[in-house]
Amino acid sequence: MEYTFIVNPKSKSGRGGLIWNQVEPELKKRRIQYQVRFTKYEKEATKITSELTKDEKEYTIIVLGGDGTMDEVINGIRDCSKVTLGYIPTGSGNDFTRALKLPTDPKEALNNILNSKKRVLMDVGVMSCKEMTHRFAVSSGIGFDAAVCHQVAVSKLKVMLNKVKLGQLSYLAVALRRLFRDAHTRACVCLDGGETKSFENTYFVAAMNHPYEGGGFFFCPEAKVDDGYLDVIVVSGLPRWKVVFLLPLAFKGKHVGIKGIDIFRCKNVEISMGAEFPIHADGEPIAIGSELKAGLLDKQVKIIIPDDK
Template identity: 30%
Template sequence: MRKRKRILFVINPISGGKKKTAFNKQVLEVLDLEKFDPTFKITDHPNHAYELGKSAILEGYDAVVAVGGDGTINELGSAILGTDMPLGIVPEGSGNGLALYLGIPLNESAAIRRINRFDTVEVDTGEINGRNFFNIAGLGFDASVSDHFATETIRGPIGYLRSAINVLSNFKPSIYRLVIDGKEYRKEAFMISVANSPQYGNNAYIAPQASINDGILDVCIVKRFPLYLLPKMVFHLFNKSADQSEYVEIIPGKKIEIVRDGKGPVHVDGEPVEMGEKLEIAIRHKSLKIIC
C-alpha cells in the first residue's frame, strides 16, 4: 500500500472573524484520505504558526497548510522557507490577497480539493529588515491602517474600512529617500507599497503588473492627492488601473532601500511591525513552493 502524505493543517481560529469549529470535519469529508493523512493544530498566540511550521519540518510532515489570512501564511511560510516542504492555503483572512492572486478558491471545500491535486508553483519571497513577506509590505497610510486595525474589535472588511476612515482623518504624507537598484529618488508620498503580488486583498490591486515569480518587486509610490479624488483612487484600485493614475508611480527593483524621518509602523503582509527609519528590502527568486 502506498504511503499517505502527512499534512499539518495550522488553523488560526480568529482570522477573518470566521468560526472554524467545523473545519476539521470538512477536511475529513473532502480531502482524499487514501492519499493524505491530516493532522490539525490551532494557533493560540502570536508566532504560533511559525513554531508549528518549524516543528512540522522536524516531525517529517510532507506539507503544511495555512488556514487563515495573509498573516498566518506569512508565519507558516517563514518557517518552511528554504526547504522543499510545500505550503497549502485555505483562505480565511480579511483580504486573502495572495490566495486570490494564485487562484485559490475562497470556498473552503474547493480550496481543500485543490490540495488533493497537490500541484505546486515556485514563488518569490521578499525580505524587509530581516522580516519575510510573501504578498505586500508597505509604509505610510496603509501601514498606519494596519496598525489601527490590529486593535479593532470588528474583524473582516468592515473593521478594516473603519480603521481606514479613522486614520485618514488626520494622516499627512511624508518625504522618503529611496535607492532602487542603485538609483536614488526623493519622493513625497502618501504611502509606499512594495509588491510581490498585485493586490492587497479583496481584489484591490495596487500593482496590477506585479508577478510573484518574475524575480522583481514593484515599488508603488502613491503621491499626495486631493481628498476629493479619493473615490477615483479607490476606483483605480478595484479596476486594476492604479498604474494609470497620475498620482501613482511604480518602479521595479530587486534591491531597495527606503529612508524616512523616523521609526514607525510597517505592514508586512498586513501585519503591523515597528521598524526604524531605514528599511532594506530584497527579493529571493522562486524560494517557496505553494500548493495551488
C-alpha cells in the same frame, strides 16, 4: 503523501475552527494521511513550522487560517525549496488567494489541495527594519497602508463585519478614516543600489510580491509571484480628496498611470521616510520606524494551485 495541517481555529472570529470541523471528516472519509497542529497564540504557527522543517526534509503543509497565519508559516520554513504549501483561507482579506486564483470556499480549497497536480513556484520576500528581519508573501510597506493594516488588526469594526461576511470592507472604511488624520512626508527610494528618487508629501511606499494587498486593493497589477522581482508603489504629491477618489479605482487597478502614482520594478529596495510611520508585512503590524529595506530570498516555495489555472 502525508499532509501537515496548521490550523488557526480563532481566525475570522472563530470561523477557522468551524471550517476545520468540516474538513477533518472529509479527510477521514478519503483515508488521507495527515497530521494537524492547532495554534493557540500569535506567532505559534512560525514556531510549529520551524520545528517541523528543521530536518530539512520535504513537507506538504496546508495552512487553514487567514493571510496572517500564512505569513507566520512562511516565516517558520527552514528551507523554502523543500516545502509545498496549500491554503484553505478563512480570513477576510484573502490577498494571498487572488493572484494565485486559489479557491476561497473551504470545500473547493480542500478539493484543490487533494486533487490538483499543478504547482507554481512563488518568490518569498524579506524585509528588514530596526535590526530585525521578517519574510512576507504578499507585500511589505511603510506609511498609510501600514497604518490601515495596524488599525484593522485591532478593529472592532472588522470583527463586526466578519460576522456578516463583509470583513473586506473594514480595510476601505479604515483607509477613508485615516486618510484625513495621518501626516505625509518626504520619501527617498533607492532601487537596486542605484540613484535615490525623492518624493514629496508621500502617503505610503509598498514593496509587493503579489499584485493585491489590503483586502483587494490592486495596487501593482503587473506584479508576478514568480518573476524574481518586487513591484514598488509610491503614492505621493496628491491632495487628500484625490486619494479618496483613487481608492475605489485601485480595487480595479485603474489608478495606474495617474500623476502621483509611481510603480517600479526591482530586486531590492531601500525606503527612507522623513518621520516614523507604521510598517507592515502581509498586513501584520511589524514596527514603527522611518526606514525599510526589502528584497527576495534566493529560494522559492511551491504552492498548490488549481489544475485549470
